[in-house]
Amino acid sequence: MARWPKLMRAVLSPPSVSRGAALSLSERLSATTHMVSSLEYLTTERDRRHGGLNNWQVNRDAFLTWSPALRKVLDLAARPRVTRTLHITRVGAAAVLLAPSPRAARVAANAVLSGTSLVLYPLNHYGTDGSDQVSFLVQSVTAIARAGERNPKTVDACLWFVALQSTLSYAVSGWVKMTSPTWRSGRALPGVMRTLTYGDRTAWELAHRHPRAARALCAGVLALECAFPAVFLAKGRAAPLMVGSAAVFHFANAGLMGLGRFLWSFVAMHPALLYAAGPREHTAADGRSERRDDALPLLALGLLAAGLGALQVEKGRQNRVLLQGRGDEREFTAASGNRLSYRRTGPNSTADDGTLPLVVLEHGLAATAEHWEWIAQGLSERFPVVTYNRAGYGRSTRAASGAATYDLDSAVDDLVDLIRHTAGDRPVVVAGHSLGGYLAFMAACRLPDRVVGCGLLDSSHPAELQRSSRQAQGQKILSDSLSSIATSVKFGMGALLSSPDWVSRLPEEVRHLVTAHYRDARIWEAGRREWQAVQEEFNSFDGKLPYPGVPMLVMTAGHTASQDPVQAELHAEFAAANVHSAHHIIDGADHDSVLTDRDTAAYVVTLMADFVANLGEAGTKEDSHDGRTS
Known part of the structure; x- marks a missing residue:
């Protein structure tokens, strides 16, 4: 002892x-x-x-x-x-x-x-x-x-x-x-x-x-x-x-x-x-004494303090960029109490007699309205277009707090409220990318009297985590990534994130705003919250896909189709939801470039503009493959 x-x-x-x-x-x-x-x-x-x-x-x-x-x-x-x-x-x-x-x-x-x-x-x-x-x-x-x-x-x-x-x-x-x-x-x-x-x-x-x-x-x-x-x-x-x-x-x-x-x-x-x-x-064994020089840690502490201060200054600057936005955003308070920031672009009053369909674009998980910029610019030459950020992203704020009060239904509720607020008497076409595609699909199911068409761009599907091994295996990786990035950015490390390659492919006028979003904690907190809700809902999906009863334009990125054929099959099931639907596979495009690559986005604009323009015409169901390379 x-x-x-x-x-x-x-x-x-x-x-x-x-x-x-x-x-x-x-x-x-x-x-x-x-x-x-x-x-x-x-x-x-x-x-x-x-x-x-x-x-x-x-x-x-x-x-x-x-x-x-x-x-x-x-x-x-x-x-x-x-x-x-x-x-x-x-x-x-x-x-x-x-x-x-x-x-x-x-x-x-x-x-x-x-x-x-x-x-x-x-x-x-x-x-x-x-x-x-x-x-x-x-x-x-x-x-x-x-x-x-x-x-x-x-x-x-x-x-x-x-x-x-x-x-x-x-x-x-x-x-x-x-x-x-x-x-x-x-x-x-x-x-x-x-x-x-x-x-x-x-x-x-x-x-x-x-x-x-x-x-x-x-x-x-x-x-x-x-x-x-x-x-x-x-x-x-x-x-x-x-x-x-x-x-x-x-x-x-x-x-x-x-x-x-x-x-x-x-x-x-x-x-x-x-x-x-x-x-x-x-003191050494032979009796000699030595004194350690501690200049380096003091210098390191000084540099660390200066670095942390610079990160906080940059965090404040990025926040000001986000709050300033594009300068022409409008705000709308949904029934949930969430305050949504949105933009409306399109033909002026002399070119629009009020009968053109309104196109509402829904962004993906951990993304923003600016991801749609190439497509929004193209579509707004012919139709009125609404882009917005979901509650919790950028200037759009949530009335509630915490992940426990959030589910995907609440996001669909906000989208439905926004459509009713912005459409007036117009017919509506709602389109979404990635998770936004699923939200747009659900909104179309809830508004059969207002929505006349639905566009899905490389969309999520409620059965993907159950039927696609690639999607199922990626769950943990995405969960860990969102969690670690959200935590580090929350503590002011956002300025250390390098901008992804796709940011440089967006129109120059929105790159600074997208970069500010990417380095802000809100986009990652919102992404983590939404991903938790996605896992809960998709993992418990009963296999019964609702039918919106409207024509649908389903577009699958070529890389998605080749790397995950099950996802392409699920997209085909979306197209099967209505007899006047079309399914296009866009060769050479990946999940991001369908939005961010200028040429690919221009092709998507062509598909969507033709789809919207022809909604009033009788159509036949088709399942086509466009052998196109972006």
Whole structure:
């Protein structure tokens, strides 16, 4: 029993690691990662031969955008003899670092490992992981530290850099996991252990038989990673416990999941972390004292504060852009109390006698009215057009709060109210993209006396999660993505999101507004709320599709039809809802480009304009395929 107090004092005592020991240990542990990595590659040369996963003649196409000079270097390094020589050289350099060697040799060995990592990383397109990135970082920093070893401030800055990177990697990993319901519920461990790539049958059986223990273990991992910055509290008293727990975690991953390189690469950061978290004054065994230079963390804190401040300023600017909008929006309060922002465009009063159909466009999940801009511009040359944002998006606000009070019926109710408000005595054609297609379809079912036609553009279908394996398998990915993005953007990280490629394809006058939406928390919160409602409704769909009793124009993106034939079948079922309906497959278009690509959108405008213009004429049911490439 007397051992326990001693053990607790040892675990909770501030770490005492010297500058030289921290640098040497980090350097050697990282070198071990490189040695193991190169030995693995030397024994798996078949992966780089013809038909292998990392055959350069196939993978080099992924680097076509790189400069010709860099591609020539990679072509040279990809030659079997050169690749083999580089890996043998890396093993030798790692051996130099593991053995007692002079400073000049250690500087050169570190430089060799860092430089060859840069060259070889692209050649191993499949098989690289976080351990390769961490080992490159540690080896590069230790190379700088060794080169400037005569200046203690340089070494301390390097060790602090590694320590802060280590803390950040654990903390970010933990907080990302916190956004996942799978991790919070404790289902993550059994799920991972059941996979083919990282699974372990014995571990899975234990987790399956002891779910409480599995949940406790998941909670422990979350607690460790999320609280990892606490290593710097109380002069590092928690550092040995936190670092030791992390090392045990990596050791378990190495044994159960085969992530052996992760053990060496991440543990290589721990000596620097213990040095940085410990007392600033250190007395060596020979009685010499050294004082750690803490300029880098102070600089990092200053830059972090400045960065966070800049993010908040940018968040305010983006919010002003959203609230300003296009400048010609109108507002309408639905029966639900939701306040909807909408735009109405189209022929002027002299060109419209009040009999032209009103076209109402419904946007998709985590999208905005501006996604319709090319199509809205085209249609408004002939017909009055209404575009709007659903409640919770941009300037459109919800009267209620929280996801518990939301379902898709409430979105349809708002759309029905908006149609009645904006149509007057006109006939109405309602059209939607993605989730908006399903909402438009349901609105048409509720307003058979007002809606004379319905257009569905690569629409969602209530049976897709039950019948399409592609859609069903993507549920978790979409849920996790919406959750993590919504959380990060809520905390002001929206400015760090790079604009998707499709934004640059929209009309120039709306790009800034769409970018502001994309970087605003509201679009992601609304998307997450709607996706939860979609899952609840679609997963419980009874298979009975309502019939609106109006002609329908159903358009399927070619990529959707080829990658998910079941979705195309479901779209055909939409078209079968009325004898005067048509189903078009738009070759060359994907789920986004049917809206955002100018030429594809122009073709969609042609289909929709002809459909609207011919609604009063008798038609026959058709199911056509347009062999068109955008």
